[in-house]
Amino acid sequence: MRKLELISFFKKKLNKKIKRLIYNHSLETRNNRSVLTGLPDNIVSLSYNLDIDLDDEKFVFSGTTTIEFKVVKNFDELNFIELNTCDLQVHRAEVLSPEISDEILEAVDIQQNIEDQTTKFTFDHNKLKHLTTNFELKVVYTGITGDKNCGFYRSFYTDEESGLDKYQFVTQFEATDARKAFPCYDHPSIKADFQLKLTTKAGFTHLSNMPAKTSTLFLEGDKQRKSTLFEVLKKHTTYLVAFTASELVPIKSQIPFRIPVTTWTLKGYEERSQYSANFTTQCLKFYEELFDIPFPFPKLDSVLCRDFTFEAMENTGMIVYDVNSLLLEPNGKHTIEELRYCSEIISHEVAHQWFGNLVTMNDWTDLWLNEAGATFWSWFCCDNFYPEWKVWDSFVCGSMQLGLNLDCLESTHPIQYKSCTKGQIAQMFDDISYDKGAAMLRMVTLWLKKETLVKGLSSYLKTFMWKNATSEDLWYHLEQASSKPVVEVMTKWTEQPGYPKVTVNHISYDENEVTLELTQTRFFKASKDKSSNGEIYPVILFIRNGDKVEHVILQDKTMILKVKRENNFGIYNLNADHSGFYILKILLNIKIY
């Protein structure tokens, strides 16, 4: 079992999604720009109308994006509007507002800043300054469906049946590549409504986050074209918007559920795609009950993509998977590690629909909230359906070790960043965010007990659904549910890098108890790495004595601890089931039995 787990983890690491977050949840501004987005802070995006027309032969698309903004500070000092864009050729921009006398105000200058990935639209200030309420900005542009697996891109494959070379056109926006498909405020803290109209050649299936509202076939010259208008995706962030135009085959879940659950696969992969549809439904049912929150979207599609950089991407209502993560040989022809691998990924991505999509981190600094949350709940989910896998044993031997191994290096970082630049975001999708983060959630679960944790978690999700949240928000709700000092304890664990070595010195013993002196120091793998800042960790000791596990927190550098001898041998364990994220050094300087 352990070996299989290590194989699974090894595969996982090869493809691990490179994601990251920053942490700064205030609406702090500097020089009239939001500290979070870097964009002018005088307007806030409310909704996007995206109209995208794909030329699948020339690998280009034309787009018209109309954004409704709310003015929060007037334009007295600004004569421009600035948006995130990357690799888009902007042709025209105009403001539409009844507050401007002629109702359409065209940009007099359009400047793209390639390094900052922004475009500045300058307008006649005498007119722009009249905007005080809501207005629309319409931007007309063209883009390229490239082959770099980001933005709105083309994925190459060879059709299994015909042997013909073909392309799927699909999006991958996380972390900051929505700006390659449409101009936007491209930051997780900004939630808005999105409505997409997608036009391509007639032969493609169109999918997006939401179901199609209308679908129209029409002739353009001698070519038959297809337009799909999707329902509005409410209160979302840009990195979770997704769409595809591909030749896809639907595989419906065989497990009844109140909304459609479908895996969209390529020809020739139908049989191997059935498990994906079925297990996705099982996960939805499991999480709905666990979180006490019904899956809040009207459908869930899974899409197979042949050329995908990551294992999967959790876009709301339209999860995209690579081949290894989605396909599974039917009828017992798969190996156990293949089944585990698919199940872990599917349950991770479905958990994201709540952790990340419904409640979104406020900044990339809190990426771990998304990734550790989804990782941790995926283990919970797999343990529910496959208890024989003993996934928590595997967690300790696999996932947790990845976190411990990285976190004892001098180059490690806190789970929760204080701030981060766009260039740092990719580095944040590492074993600290995923695996140390998941180990923190397991530690707090074993401290509070599962029922209390689920109660606090459900409260957190219900409070912040359709909004953004921070690490502190999560800890606060767990503290409320448990009446334990969760905020104080866990904030130190997420804000400080590394973990401690706890040295246990036996002081004395008698027939009733053993007296121990505990001393903590930050642990480094290499002796030359000693850049400790004197970190003190709130070490939760999980003291097993007999059948019971008691919790004591080592708050300071040293502590005297008395452990009852409840059996004849005086054998005890200070980190029962490897619940805590630290290592113990036991000095056997006294014989205690």
Ligand SMILES: [Zn+2]
């Ligand atoms: Zn994830």
